[in-house]
Amino acid sequence: STLNNEIKVCIVGGGAAGFYSSQYLLKHLPNTQIDVIEKLPVPFGLVRYGVAPDHPEVKNVINTFNKTAQHPNFKYYGNVSLGKEVTLDELRKAYNIVVLSYGSEIDTLLNISGEDKKNFMSAREFVGWYNGTPGLEELNPDLSGEEVILIGNGNVAIDVARILLTPVDILKKTDITEYSIEALSRSKVKKVYMVGRRGPLQAAFTIAELREMLKIPNVQTIWRSADFEGITSDTVTSLPRPKKRITELMLKSLQEAPKASSDDKQFLPIFFRSPIQINGDSQVESIDFSHTVLKNDRAIATNDVEKITGQLVCRSIGYKATSVDPSINFDDKNGRVVNKHGRVLMKDSTEIDKGLYVAGWLGTGPSGVILTTMNNAFQISQTIIDDIKNGELNCDEKKPGFDYSKFRAVTWDDWKKIDEKEVECGKKLDKPREKIVSVDEMLKLI
Numbered sequence: 001s002t003l004n005n006e007i008k009v010c011i012v013g014g015g016a017a018g019f020y021s022s023q024y025l026l027k028h029l030p031n032t033q034i035d036v037i038e039k040l041p042v043p044f045g046l047v048r049y050g051v052a053p054d055h056p057e058v059k060n061v062i063n064t065f066n067k068t069a070q071h072p073n074f075k076y077y078g079n080v081s082l083g084k085e086v087t088l089d090e091l092r093k094a095y096n097i098v099v100l101s102y103g104s105e106i107d108t109l110l111n112i113s114g115e116d117k118k119n120f121m122s123a124r125e126f127v128g129w130y131n132g133t134p135g136l137e138e139l140n141p142d143l144s145g146e147e148v149i150l151i152g153n154g155n156v157a158i159d160v161a162r163i164l165l166t167p168v169d170i171l172k173k174t175d176i177t178e179y180s181i182e183a184l185s186r187s188k189v190k191k192v193y194m195v196g197r198r199g200p201l202q203a204a205f206t207i208a209e210l211r212e213m214l215k216i217p218n219v220q221t222i223w224r225s226a227d228f229e230g231i232t233s234d235t236v237t238s239l240p241r242p243k244k245r246i247t248e249l250m251l252k253s254l255q256e257a258p259k260a261s262s263d264d265k266q267f268l269p270i271f272f273r274s275p276i277q278i279n280g281d282s283q284v285e286s287i288d289f290s291h292t293v294l295k296n297d298r299a300i301a302t303n304d305v306e307k308i309t310g311q312l313v314c315r316s317i318g319y320k321a322t323s324v325d326p327s328i329n330f331d332d333k334n335g336r337v338v339n340k341h342g343r344v345l346m347k348d349s350t351e352i353d354k355g356l357y358v359a360g361w362l363g364t365g366p367s368g369v370i371l372t373t374m375n376n377a378f379q380i381s382q383t384i385i386d387d388i389k390n391g392e393l394n395c396d397e398k399k400p401g402f403d404y405s406k407f408r409a410v411t412w413d414d415w416k417k418i419d420e421k422e423v424e425c426g427k428k429l430d431k432p433r434e435k436i437v438s439v440d441e442m443l444k445l446i
């Protein structure tokens, strides 16, 4: 294949996967024009709306995304959704290559009754609330109860626990939204339970996040020694290194007598408990958990039941992507686009749908960190380049690209105006930025 024509690429979703794919293709595929379309006016997906406000260093990846956006062959169209303003068929006609990278936005449900009770929500919603995701500013979690239960023990659950337990004076200096600072400063929350179905050796959180929890001023972490029964020094020695270090840290923290002070807040990790019933009239009051045992690394429920009280409950057991356009070959069961190493397959077929690719959480499933997403996006971009070089993908046809001018599309320069305004508002509050939450308000600035 010759590369005489400009290759037109559309990337759907302006999150980490979208930006890393753009970066790689612009660097390694000559003569490429990249258009990124993004549902929201503003870019960066979960880097903006997921990553915790007190982890500004994680958001440094935005510097790299900004560099990519400066490339003359890169264009950004915010406020344009696949499945709403444009269809996949239209994009396929307009571009040589389409990369789907619109992420995973739906939570996995527990599928027990009562998940619709008031103050029972997903951790993703709670995170979206404090991080200013448009549409979630009205979530109004009720923080007037003393106990919170987090179901699931991954890093997102830990993020929520940390935000609930960290002194507001520390959070105030981050880019957390002002309305949530206001709500958190009135919070009565004293105890945060973080409940996992399996044991300490299967805990999903990582050591850095645990270390951080252990260091929050005026917060005691209290483990249950029964959860660690059977974990001997021999068990610990034989663990792979990362597991070994985190288990040692949990054991050390367990053995340290809690620094007793009645004013302290408490972080209470609990293992071997699986939720079976949500109690409460209209608002959640408690959860019944079945005690579990491990069989081949799986949690098996027993008849022992423990009730844990909590007036706010966040479910944090994973996400699922959705299909946003009927032409997408979507695997509903696993919540991802059907693909082989990023090459999307045709519906009901094992054949590759030439020119259509998937990157990021939409293709891999929602796990891993930004670095994992970066590696995935780089790898899929290399696959695209290989497919062109090997003649598997013919890009000789001159494609027109798509005319977004009929929509209220937000350009990169428009986003910069929103960005500047946010930073300016943040300055007055002594924080890095104050996010604009309303889409209308964003659009009014441009």
Ligand code: FAD
Pocket (backbone or CB within 6 Å): 012, 013, 014, 015, 016, 017, 018, 037, 038, 039, 040, 043, 044, 045, 046, 047, 049, 050, 051, 052, 055, 058, 080, 081, 082, 083, 101, 102, 103, 104, 124, 127, 156, 159, 324, 359, 360, 361, 362, 367, 368, 369, 370, 371, 373
């Ligand atoms: P996303 O970042 O979700 O990007 C998808 C983009 O597509 C979004 O901008 C979305 O608005 C857009 N979109 C959706 N639908 C459409 C549509 N129909 N049309 C056009 N655009 C659309 N990783 C770390 O390394 N460190 C952390 O501290 C960290 N914290 C996290 C906290 C939370 C709460 C979560 C959920 C994840 C966290 N991660 C963290 C993981 C990290 O965010 C992911 O690895 C990464 O963001 C996945 O990138 P993505 O591009 O696949 O998805």
